[in-house]
Amino acid sequence: MEILNASLVDWSRAQFAMTAMYHWLFVPLTLGLGVIMSVMESLYVKTGNEEWKKATQFWMTLFGVNFAIGVATGIILEFEFGTNWSNYSWFVGDIFGAPLAIEGIMAFFMEATFISIMFFGWNKVSKKFHLASTWLTVTGATLSALWILVANAWMQYPVGMHFNPETVRNEMTDFWSILLSPVAINKFFHTVLSGWVLGGLFVVGVSSWYLIKKRQIDFALKSILVGSIFGLVSALLLAFTGDGSAYNVSQRQPMKLAAMEGLYEGKSGAGLIAIGVLNSEKKSYNDAVNPYLFKIEVPKLLSLLAYRDADAFVPGVKDIIDGGYQTKDGLALSFAEKQASGKVAIQSLANYQKAVSVKDTAEATLQKAQLEKNFKHFGYGYLDKPEQLIPNVPTVFYSFHLMVILGMYFIALFALVIYYNYNKKFENAGWLQWICLLSIPLGYVAGELGWAVAEVGRQPWAIQDILPVQAAISGISSQSVQITFFLFLVLFTALLFAEVGIMLKQIKKGPEGH
Amino acid sequence: MITYSFLQHYWWFIISLLAGILAFLLFVQGGQSMLFSLSKTEDERRLLVNVLGRKWEFTFTTLVTFGGAFFASFPLFYSTSFGGAYWVWMAILFCFTLQAVSYEFQSKPGNVFGARTYRTFLFANGLLGTFLIGVAIATFFTGSDFSVNKGNITSQFAPVISQWGNPWHGLEALLNLRNLSLGLAVFFLARSQALLFFINRLSNEVLEKRSRKVLWINAIPFVVFFLIFVIWTLFSEGFAVDPTTGIVSLEKYKYFTNLMEMPVILGFFLLGVVGVLYGIGRSLLSGKFKSGIWYSGVGTIVTVCSLLLISGYNNTAFYPAFPNIQSSLTIFNASSSEFTLNAMSIVSLFIPVVLIYIFYAWRAMEKKRTDIDDVNNDSHAY
Numbered sequence: 001m002e003i004l005n006a007s008l009v010d011w012s013r014a015q016f017a018m019t020a021m022y023h024w025l026f027v028p029l030t031l032g033l034g035v036i037m038s039v040m041e042s043l044y045v046k047t048g049n050e051e052w053k054k055a056t057q058f059w060m061t062l063f064g065v066n067f068a069i070g071v072a073t074g075i076i077l078e079f080e081f082g083t084n085w086s087n088y089s090w091f092v093g094d095i096f097g098a099p100l101a102i103e104g105i106m107a108f109f110m111e112a113t114f115i116s117i118m119f120f121g122w123n124k125v126s127k128k129f130h131l132a133s134t135w136l137t138v139t140g141a142t143l144s145a146l147w148i149l150v151a152n153a154w155m156q157y158p159v160g161m162h163f164n165p166e167t168v169r170n171e172m173t174d175f176w177s178i179l180l181s182p183v184a185i186n187k188f189f190h191t192v193l194s195g196w197v198l199g200g201l202f203v204v205g206v207s208s209w210y211l212i213k214k215r216q217i218d219f220a221l222k223s224i225l226v227g228s229i230f231g232l233v234s235a236l237l238l239a240f241t242g243d244g245s246a247y248n249v250s251q252r253q254p255m256k257l258a259a260m261e262g263l264y265e266g267k268s269g270a271g272l273i274a275i276g277v278l279n280s281e282k283k284s285y286n287d288a289v290n291p292y293l294f295k296i297e298v299p300k301l302l303s304l305l306a307y308r309d310a311d312a313f314v315p316g317v318k319d320i321i322d323g324g325y326q327t328k329d330g331l332a333l334s335f336a337e338k339q340a341s342g343k344v345a346i347q348s349l350a351n352y353q354k355a356v357s358v359k360d361t362a363e364a365t366l367q368k369a370q371l372e373k374n375f376k377h378f379g380y381g382y383l384d385k386p387e388q389l390i391p392n393v394p395t396v397f398y399s400f401h402l403m404v405i406l407g408m409y410f411i412a413l414f415a416l417v418i419y420y421n422y423n424k425k426f427e428n429a430g431w432l433q434w435i436c437l438l439s440i441p442l443g444y445v446a447g448e449l450g451w452a453v454a455e456v457g458r459q460p461w462a463i464q465d466i467l468p469v470q471a472a473i474s475g476i477s478s479q480s481v482q483i484t485f486f487l488f489l490v491l492f493t494a495l496l497f498a499e500v501g502i503m504l505k506q507i508k509k510g511p512e513g514h
Numbered sequence: 515m516i517t518y519s520f521l522q523h524y525w526w527f528i529i530s531l532l533a534g535i536l537a538f539l540l541f542v543q544g545g546q547s548m549l550f551s552l553s554k555t556e557d558e559r560r561l562l563v564n565v566l567g568r569k570w571e572f573t574f575t576t577l578v579t580f581g582g583a584f585f586a587s588f589p590l591f592y593s594t595s596f597g598g599a600y601w602v603w604m605a606i607l608f609c610f611t612l613q614a615v616s617y618e619f620q621s622k623p624g625n626v627f628g629a630r631t632y633r634t635f636l637f638a639n640g641l642l643g644t645f646l647i648g649v650a651i652a653t654f655f656t657g658s659d660f661s662v663n664k665g666n667i668t669s670q671f672a673p674v675i676s677q678w679g680n681p682w683h684g685l686e687a688l689l690n691l692r693n694l695s696l697g698l699a700v701f702f703l704a705r706s707q708a709l710l711f712f713i714n715r716l717s718n719e720v721l722e723k724r725s726r727k728v729l730w731i732n733a734i735p736f737v738v739f740f741l742i743f744v745i746w747t748l749f750s751e752g753f754a755v756d757p758t759t760g761i762v763s764l765e766k767y768k769y770f771t772n773l774m775e776m777p778v779i780l781g782f783f784l785l786g787v788v789g790v791l792y793g794i795g796r797s798l799l800s801g802k803f804k805s806g807i808w809y810s811g812v813g814t815i816v817t818v819c820s821l822l823l824i825s826g827y828n829n830t831a832f833y834p835a836f837p838n839i840q841s842s843l844t845i846f847n848a849s850s851s852e853f854t855l856n857a858m859s860i861v862s863l864f865i866p867v868v869l870i871y872i873f874y875a876w877r878a879m880e881k882k883r884t885d886i887d888d889v890n891n892d893s894h895a896y
C-alpha cells in the first residue's frame with residue numbers, strides 16, 4: 001500500500017490549481033466576448049448594417065481562437081477529479097458526478113453543435129438561424145459554467161446529501177437544494193459576470209488600440225459603444241454579487257472570511273479593511289503579534305456586510321480555533337472538540353464495518369447512530385493540529401483586496417469611457433485609450449485572484465468540514481504527478497504563447513483584413 | 515416498475531451507447547492519422563483538415579460526456595480506473611488536448627509553431643487516441659490489477675480506497691496481446707470509417723479514388739484484429755458475479771454464454787457487424803457507392819454497444835480486477851445511489867433532443883459535398 005505523503009497532496013493540488021488557472025485564462029473571455037458578439041450580430045440582423053456584421057465576424061474570430069484552448073484545458077480538469085482525486089470521486093461522486101454529466105449532455109453538445117453553424121454557416125443557413133446559433137453557442141457556454149459552478153459551490157457548502165456507511169460515501173437526497181443552493185446561485189452570477197466584465201474590457205481595450213493607431217475608427221467606436229455599456233452594467237452587478245459572495249462566505253466558511261480580512265482576533269462591529277499591509281512577523285495564530293503593519297479601515301462595515309448587522313461579532317482565526325463565541329446555532333465548538341468528534345465519527349465507521357462483517361446488528365446500529373451524530377465533523381478527524389485549519393492568510397487577504405479594488409476601478413473606467421464617448425470626446429482622448437488598452441490584463445488578474453480567494457481560502461477542505469484534501473487523493477506516487485504537472489505546464493504554456501501570437505496577428509489584421 | 519436494478523441496467527446501457535457513438539465518431543481521429551499519407555498536395559491536405567475540422571467537436575464532446583456520465587452513474591469506476599490506470603488515461607487526455615487547439619490554430623498566422631506542427635499533433639491524436647482508447651476498453655474484458663477496500667477511508671495515513679497493484683499504473687495493459695488486438699482493431703476501424711467519410715463528403719475525384727484504394731489495407735487488418743479480439747474473448751474465461759452473494763468467479767466462455775442468454779443483444783451484435791462489413795465491402799466493390807459511412811457508422815455504434823453490454827449484463831463484472839477478483843466492479847457495486855440514478859435518468863430524457871438538433875444542424879450544414887473552393891471561400895476555414 002502506498003503511504004500518502006505531503007508531497008503527493010501538494011503536487012496534486014499544484015496540478016489542479018495550474019490547470020484551473022490556465023483554464024480560467026480562457027473561459028471568461030469566451031463568456032463575455034460571446035455575449036458581446038451575439039449582441040452585435042443581433043444589431044446586424046435588426047438594422048441590416050453590414051458594419052455590424054463585419055464587427056461580429058471580427059470578434060468571432062478571436063472568440064474561436066480563445067474557445068479552442070479553453071476546451072483543451074477543460075477536458076483535463078474534468079478527468080483530473082478521477083486521476084488525482086480518486087478518493088474524493090468515490091466519497092462524493094454520487095452527488096458531484098451529476099452536474100458534470102449534465103454539463104456534457106445539456107451544455108457541451110449545444111455549444112459544439114451550434115458553434116460549427118456559427119463559424120461555417122454564414123452562407124449556408126438563413127440570417128435568423130445563424131443568429132440563433134450564435135446565441136445558442138453562448139448559452140451553451142454559460143450553461144456549462146452553471147453546472148460546473150454548482151459542483152464547485154457544493155464543495156464549499158455541501159447540502160442535499162447524507163452519509164451512507166454501507167457504501168462509505170455521501171449520497172444525494174435532494175437535487176434541487178444542490179442546484180438552487182444560495183452559494184451556487186451567487187457563485188454562478190458572480191463568476192459569469194466577471195467574464196462579462198473581462199469581455200467588456202477586452203473589446204474596449206482592443207478597439208482603443210485601433211483608435212491609437214488611427215485605424216478602423218468607425219468599427220472601433222461601434223465596438224466601444226457596445227463594450228463599455230455592457231461592461232459597466234456587468235461591473236455594477238459584479239460588485240453587487242460580490243457582496244453576496246462575501247455574505248455567503250461569512251455564513252458558511254468563517255475561516256475563509258477571517259483569512260480574507262487577516263482577522264485573527266474577532267470583534268463586534270468589525271471594520272472592513274480598504275487597504276492594508278500584513279505583518280510578516282506574525283508566525284502563529286496565537287502569538288499576540290499585530291497582524292497588520294498598516295491598514296485603513298471603514299468602521300463597522302465588515303460586520304454589516306457579513307452579518308447584515310453593524311454590531312455583529314465577526315470571529316477571527318483564533319476564535320474559530322478556540323471556539324466559545326455565540327453563533328446562530330449556539331456556542332461555537334473549538335478545533336479540539338471538532339477534532340475529537342471527527343475522530344469518533346471515523347472510528348465509529350470502522351467499528352460499524354467490523355460489526356457488519358461479523359453480523360452483529362445491535363453493535364452496527366449503535367455505531368451507526370454514533371457516526372451520524374458526529375458526521376458533520378468527519379473531516380476534522382483527519383487533522384492533527386489546529387494550524388492545519390488555517391489557509392494561507394496573505395494569499396487570501398491580498399487576493400481579496402486586490403480583486404475588490406480592481407472591481408471598483410473597472411466601474412470607474414467604464415463610466416469614464418461612456419461619458420467621453422457620449423460627448424464624442426473619446427476618439428481624441430489618447431490618454432484614456434491607452435488606459436483602456438493597458439487595463440485588459442487587469443481583468444484577467446482580477447478573475448484569477450477571485451479563484452485564489454475561493455479556493456486557497458477554503459483549505460484544507462476538499463469538501464467543507466467533511467473531507468480534507470489529504471484524504472481526497474489518489475494512490476499514485478508524487479513523482480508521477482510531478483511528471484504530468486510539468487508536461488501539462490509546458491504544453492499549456494506553449495499553447496498560450498501560440499494563442500496570444502494568433503490573437504495579436506488577427507488584431508493587427510483587423511476587421512478589414514478579414 | 516422502476517427498480518434500482520433496472521436503473522443500473524439502464525445506465526449501463528447509456529454508457530455502452532455513448533461508447534458506441536464515440537467509437538463511430540473516432541473516424542475523425544482515423545482521418546487525422548492519414549493527413550500526411552492520403553494527401554499529396556497542400557490543397558488536398560487543407561481539404562482533409564477542413565472536412566474533419568467541422569466534426570472534431572462532436573467526438574471530443576462525446577468523450578467528455580462519456581466521462582461525465584460514467585462519473586455520475588458508476589463513480590467507483592471513475593475513481594478506480596482514472597486514479598489507477600493513471601498513465602493510460604493521462605496519455606489519452608494529453609493527445610486530445612493537442613487536438614483541441616490544432617484545427618483552429620494550424621492555418622492562422624502568428625501560431626508560433628507552424629502548420630506542420632499542429633498537423634503532427636492531429637496525427638498523434640489520431641494514432642494514439644484511437645489505439646489507447648481501444649486498449650483501455652479491452653481491459654473491461656481482460657481485467658486490471660487493482661483492489662478496492664472501502665474500509666481504507668478510516669485509516670489515517672493511507673485513506674485511499676482504490677489501490678493499483680503495480681507501479682506501471684495502466685501501462686501494463688499494453689503487454690496483453692488481447693488488449694493490443696482491440697487497440698489495433700479500433701485504430702484500423704477508425705481509419706476505415708474515415709475513408710468512407712471522405713468518400714461520402716468530398717467532391718474531389720483524386721482523393722476519393724485514393725480513399726477507395728487504401729480502404730483495402732485498412733479494412734483487412736481491422737477485420738483480422740477485430741476477429742482475434744472477439745473470438746479470443748468469447749472463448750476465454752469471463753468474470754461472473756453470483757447475484758445473491760456478489761462473489762466474483764472466473765467462468766469459462768462467460769461472454770459467449772452472455773450472448774447466447776441474451777439473444778436480443780446477440781441479434782444486434784450480428785446486425786452491427788454485418789452493417790460494418792456491408793458498408794466497407796460495398797464501398798470496396800462498387801466505385802459509385804458513397805453511403806458506406808452510414809452503414810458502417812450505425813454498425814459500429816451497435817456492435818460496440820452490444821460488446822459493452824455483454825461485459826456488464828447477465829451478472830458479469832464490467833471492470834474486472836485481476837488477480838484480486840473480488841474487487842471487480844459490477845454495475846451493482848460501482849453504481850450511484852438509486853436517487854441519483856433516478857435523477858440522472860430524467861436528465862437522460864434530454865438526450866433524444868440533443869440527437870435531434872445535432873441531426874438538424876448536420877443536415878443544414880452538409881447539403882452538398884465539399885471541395886477546395888468551398889474551403890477557400892469560407893470566412894472561417896481552417
Ligand code: HEM
Nearest residue numbers: 187190194239242243245246403404407446447450451454
Ligand atoms: C467589486 C467587488 C467584488 C467583491 C466584493 C467580490 C467578492 C468576492 C468573494 C467574497 C469571493 C469568494 C467567494 C467564495 O469563496 O465563495 C469572490 C470570488 C470570485 N471573484 Fe470576486 N468580488 C469582487 C470583484 C470581482 C472582480 C472585479 C472580478 C473579476 C473581473 C471577480 C472575480 C471573481 C471570481 C472569478 C471568483 C471565484 C469564483 C467564485 O467563488 O465566485 N470579482 N469574489
